[in-house]
Amino acid sequence: MTDAPPRGGWLILASLLIALLLEILPMPVGVDAFRPPWVALVTLFWCLNVPERFGVFSAFATGLALDVASGSLFGQHALGLSLIAYAAGELHRRIRLFPLWQQALFVWVLLLVERLLNLWVLAATGQPMPFPIYWVPTLLGLLLWPWLFVILSDLGRRVGLV
Amino acid sequence: MILAVVCALGLIIADHRFDHLERVRSLLSVLAYPLHLAVNVPSALIRSTQERLTDAAQLRTMNTALSRENLLLKARLQQFESLEAENMRLRDLLGSSFNIGERVLIAEILAVDLTPSRQQVMVNKGTSSGVFVGQPVLDANAVMGQVIRTNPFSSIVLLITDSDHSLPVEVNRNGLRSIAAGSGIGQGLELLYIPKNADIREGDLLVTSGMGERFPPGYPVARVTTVRQDPDNPFTTVLAEPTARLDRSREVLMVWTLDPQMQQQALTDTETSEGASQ
Numbered sequence: 001m002t003d004a005p006p007r008g009g010w011l012i013l014a015s016l017l018i019a020l021l022l023e024i025l026p027m028p029v030g031v032d033a034f035r036p037p038w039v040a041l042v043t044l045f046w047c048l049n050v051p052e053r054f055g056v057f058s059a060f061a062t063g064l065a066l067d068v069a070s071g072s073l074f075g076q077h078a079l080g081l082s083l084i085a086y087a088a089g090e091l092h093r094r095i096r097l098f099p100l101w102q103q104a105l106f107v108w109v110l111l112l113v114e115r116l117l118n119l120w121v122l123a124a125t126g127q128p129m130p131f132p133i134y135w136v137p138t139l140l141g142l143l144l145w146p147w148l149f150v151i152l153s154d155l156g157r158r159v160g161l162v
Numbered sequence: 163m164i165l166a167v168v169c170a171l172g173l174i175i176a177d178h179r180f181d182h183l184e185r186v187r188s189l190l191s192v193l194a195y196p197l198h199l200a201v202n203v204p205s206a207l208i209r210s211t212q213e214r215l216t217d218a219a220q221l222r223t224m225n226t227a228l229s230r231e232n233l234l235l236k237a238r239l240q241q242f243e244s245l246e247a248e249n250m251r252l253r254d255l256l257g258s259s260f261n262i263g264e265r266v267l268i269a270e271i272l273a274v275d276l277t278p279s280r281q282q283v284m285v286n287k288g289t290s291s292g293v294f295v296g297q298p299v300l301d302a303n304a305v306m307g308q309v310i311r312t313n314p315f316s317s318i319v320l321l322i323t324d325s326d327h328s329l330p331v332e333v334n335r336n337g338l339r340s341i342a343a344g345s346g347i348g349q350g351l352e353l354l355y356i357p358k359n360a361d362i363r364e365g366d367l368l369v370t371s372g373m374g375e376r377f378p379p380g381y382p383v384a385r386v387t388t389v390r391q392d393p394d395n396p397f398t399t400v401l402a403e404p405t406a407r408l409d410r411s412r413e414v415l416m417v418w419t420l421d422p423q424m425q426q427q428a429l430t431d432t433e434t435s436e437g438a439s440q
Binding site: 017020021024025026027032035056057059060063064065068069070071073074075076078079082083086121124125127128 | 274
C-alpha cells in the first residue's frame with residue numbers, strides 16, 4: 001500500500017502470536033482467574049504506536065483468532081477489540097504525549113470497556129455470567145502496561161517499526 | 163469501524179443462532195491447532211521428565227500394585243461376563259431390547275485453557291479419527307461430557323457440569339428417572355423435577371438412563387451429596403457430585419454406540435428367533 005516497503009511487520013505478528021499463546025496457556029487453579037488480558041494489551045500497543053499499520057480491521061482479525069483459539073462465541077472478542085482499537089486509533093496523538101502512568105490509566109479504561117462488551121455479549125446470548133473477579137485482570141493490565149510499553153517500543157525501534 | 167462492529171455482531175448472531183459457521187470455525191481451528199499444541203508442550207515436557215525421574219523401586223511398587231489391580235479386575239470381569247449372559251437371557255425372556263455394543267477410543271486432553279466462563283476441554287482426536295458432534299466422552303470412572311465441536315485433529319468437549327449441559331439419569335438403586343443439569347458454578351450437578359416424596363438419599367449413585375439416545379445407558383454419572391426440602395420450592399433440591407474426575411483426568415474415552423441400523427437389525431433378529439421358538 002505504502003511506497004516504502006513496510007518493515008517489521010513480523011514483529012507485530014510475533015507479538016500477537018505470543019499474546020495468544022499466553023492467553024490460552026494453562027495456569028494453576030486459583031491463579032487462572034487473574035490471567036492478564038494479553039491480546040488486548042498488545043493490540044492496544046500497536047494501535048497507539050503504529051496506527052497507520054494496525055487499525056480496526058487488524059484488531060478485528062486478532063479478535064477472531066482469539067475466539068477460535070479460546071473456543072468462545074465467534075466474533076465475541078472481535079467486537080470488543082475492534083471497538084477499543086477504534087478508540088485508541090482516534091486518540092493516539094493525544095495519548096502518546098501523556099506520561100507513562102497516565103497512558104496506563106487510559107489503557108485501563110479501554111480494557112474495562114473491552115471486558116464490558118464481552119460481558120454484554122455473554123449476557124445477550126444467555127451464557128453463564130462470570131464472577132466479580134472477572135474485572136480484576138484489567139488492573140493487572142494497568143500494572144503490566146508500562147513494562148509492555150518499554151519492551152515493545154524498544155523492540156519496535158530496533159526493527160525500525162516505531 | 164462501524165463495518166467491523168456490524169461484522170462482529172453479525173458473526174455473534176450467526177454463531178449463536180445458526181450453525182452455518184461451524185465449517186468456517188472448524189477450518190480456522192485447524193489453523194489454531196499448532197498454537198494449541200505449542201501451549202501443550204511445557205506441561206508435556208514436565209510430565210515426561212517426571213516419568214524419566216521415577217526410580218526403579220517406585221516403578222516396581224507401581225507394577226505390583228497394577229498387576230494386583232489387574233488380577234482383581236479380571237476376577238470381577240469373569241463374574242461380570244456370566245452376569246451379562248444371565249442378564250441377556252432374562253431380557254430375552256422379557257422380550258425387551260438388549261444391550262447395545264460399544265466401541266471406544268482413548269484420547270488425550272490437551273493442556274489448553276479455554277474461555278473461563280464455560281466448562282470445556284480440548285482433546286487430541288478429531289473427525290479424522292471418526293469423532294462426531296454429540297459423541298459421549300467418558301473417563302475411567304464415569305461420564306465426562308459430550309463433543310460439541312470438531313475439526314480433523316482435535317475436538318472440544320462440553321463437560322456435564324457446564325450450565326448449558328444436562329443429561330437424563332436414573333438412580334441406580336431404584337431406577338428413579340431424572341435430569342441432571344450442570345450448575346456451572348464449581349463442580350456440581352443438580353437434579354431437576356424430583357418430587358417431594360421421591361425415594362432418593364444422599365450417597366445414591368446416578369447412572370445414565372439412555373433416554374436421550376445420546377449417552378449409552380448404565381454408565382455412572384454422579385453421587386448424590388445433598389437432599390434438601392425447601393418450603394418455597396415444589397420440588398426437592400438434590401445436588402450431586404460427578405464421579406468422573408473432571409479436572410484431573412488426562413486420558414478420556416470416546417464412545418461409539420452401534421449405529422441404530424445395526425441395532426434395529428439385531429432387534430428384528432431376536433424377534434424372528436423368538437417367533438420361531440414359540
